[in-house]
Amino acid sequence: MASTTRRYYFAARNEKTDHGYMINFVNIPQASAVGATYEETVYYSYRVLADFLSHLPDDEAALAAYSLKTLPETTDDNVFYSLVSVTPDFDPHKMVTHFTLPQAPPEEIRKKASELAKLVHHQNQAREAAGLS
Template sequence: MVKATRRYFFAARNEKTPDGYVIQFVNMPDLTAKGTTYQETVYYAYRVLANFLLGLPKKSAPLSAYTLTSLPDDEPDPNVFYSLVSATEDFDPHKMEMHFTLPQAPPDEIRRMAGQLAHLTTYHQKRQKDPTA
């Protein structure tokens, strides 16, 4: 029998901006990570979350105060999406994982939403105008 590893889940608001990405934790609004690529921003988000969780005083609010209870209502901004960050009990950022969620929908709608998510997480660098051209 495989032993299950306990994981805590934290909701994250992901935003694609003109300069890169911003990830903010829903239940910890002061925790923010910024980066140029999505992968870089996820790495920073894991580090920020780990530092916060490892620094919690022993007599602070229970960990459940920071874990997922609900996701905010859908935002009209097409550059914003939500994900879940899972952390093991030791809060090691190298063991954290980003999980994407899609609501139950017909297959064509799921494909469309997955395509939109893939587009948002793909970094497209702005092309600089060549001054010699």
């Protein structure tokens, strides 16, 4: 039987902006990160989240107060939500982003996944085309 590590989940609001990306944690308004590429922004968001969590009291209830409660819906084409899973040691190198797709027929799932991939990679392609990578 495979061993499992306990993980906490935090909802993240990801937004593509004119200058890159912004990630805010839904239940932690003061924790946000910005970057030129999506990958850079994720890296910064993990660091911000780890720092915030490391300053909480060593109490399960304090941590649970900031973990996932609901995942908001959006109608903005430049905004999507993801889940960030965190190990109990809050190590940003062990954090993982999980993308969310609603239950739907396979064709709709492929369409949504394609839209998400285009949104995440658009900035990187634009930077490469401009010779900025």
